[in-house]
Amino acid sequence: MYNTKTKVIAAFNQSGGAGKTTLVHNLGYHLAKKHKVLLIDMDPQASLTTFMGVEPKNLTENQTIYAAITDRGELDIWHEPIHNMHLVPSNSFLAGAELELGRDITTDSRQKLKFTLEEVVDKYDYVLIDCPPSLGYLSIMSVIAATHLIIPVQTEYKCYAATEQLLNTIGRLKKGGHKDLQIAAFVPTQYDGRTLQHSGILEGLKNQIENRAHITKAIPNSVDFPSASQAHLPLALWKKNHPAVNILEEITNHLIKLNHAN
Ligand SMILES: Nc1ncnc2c1ncn2[C@@H]1O[C@H](COP(=O)(O)OP(=O)(O)OP(=O)(O)O)[C@@H](O)[C@H]1O
Numbered sequence: 001m002y003n004t005k006t007k008v009i010a011a012f013n014q015s016g017g018a019g020k021t022t023l024v025h026n027l028g029y030h031l032a033k034k035h036k037v038l039l040i041d042m043d044p045q046a047s048l049t050t051f052m053g054v055e056p057k058n059l060t061e062n063q064t065i066y067a068a069i070t071d072r073g074e075l076d077i078w079h080e081p082i083h084n085m086h087l088v089p090s091n092s093f094l095a096g097a098e099l100e101l102g103r104d105i106t107t108d109s110r111q112k113l114k115f116t117l118e119e120v121v122d123k124y125d126y127v128l129i130d131c132p133p134s135l136g137y138l139s140i141m142s143v144i145a146a147t148h149l150i151i152p153v154q155t156e157y158k159c160y161a162a163t164e165q166l167l168n169t170i171g172r173l174k175k176g177g178h179k180d181l182q183i184a185a186f187v188p189t190q191y192d193g194r195t196l197q198h199s200g201i202l203e204g205l206k207n208q209i210e211n212r213a214h215i216t217k218a219i220p221n222s223v224d225f226p227s228a229s230q231a232h233l234p235l236a237l238w239k240k241n242h243p244a245v246n247i248l249e250e251i252t253n254h255l256i257k258l259n260h261a262n
């Protein structure tokens with residue numbers, strides 16, 4: 001797919017608040033201890049940009065992913081790494097791309113992010129893409145640019161029910177020409193083992209997914225996640241002995257061990 005061994009991993013789930021951005025920020029941090037990492041914010045809400053400590057409102061069009069995927073400018077990587085991670089920010093301009101590119105029938109505009117990344121992938125070991133909470137154009141474009149998907153799923157009934165739809169969408173994209181796409185892992189998130197509902201949902205999720213993809217240990221529900229993000233820090237720098245840090249390390253090691261499909 002790309003001419004490098006770079007893993008391009010998109011955090012994908014149409015459900016809002018599943019934990020995509022938190023996962024990209026934290027896994028990016030752990031991967032960046034030993035590898036070259038680029039984060040791409042593909043959400044017009046720009047949460048990843050904000051979590052990284054960059055103010056979306058202050059960005060010009062050319063400083064965001066919007067310019068590159070709409071051919072308005074070169075891919076502009078934020079001028080300095082943040083906790084060792086490189087970032088292509090986003091802001092609300094990106095919402096316009098969905099409409100613009102959706103109207104474009106002359107070129108394969110769904111491949112715009114992939115074409116953009118082709119120019120830089122060889123400089124990185126990992127590119128992590130934060131998708132918006134929809135199955136719209138920006139998410140599809142992100143999945144087409146990805147070699148792997150990581151799928152956070154809240155241990156709530158509504159998310160469990162939406163997982164079947166998610167697996168169908170991934171199946172359709174694979175059939176539609178993206179056959180090498182791999183599911184890196186499902187990551188149960190915001191898990192509270194003390195509630196019977198959560199432990200029941202986690203069991204159900206394991207049964208639903210087990211034969212189709214890897215499922216990681218559950219990331220516990222903890223107020224330290226939003227607190228760390230608000231402080232613009234990955235959890236490990238906010239509270240290094242937090243029990244979730246080891247789980248994030250384990251998920252990182254799983255990503256490192258993954259192979260490409262071809
Ligand atoms: N393990 C956790 N425990 C408690 N809160 C969490 C956890 N993970 C994420 N959160 C919080 O839940 C909210 C949603 O998380 P996040 O923004 O990462 O999800 P998302 O899937 O990116 O959301 P969106 O779909 O809006 O992009 C945030 O306020 C975040 O701080």
Ligand SMILES: [Mg+2]
Pocket residue numbers: 020021022043047048130131132
């Ligand atoms: Mg998000």
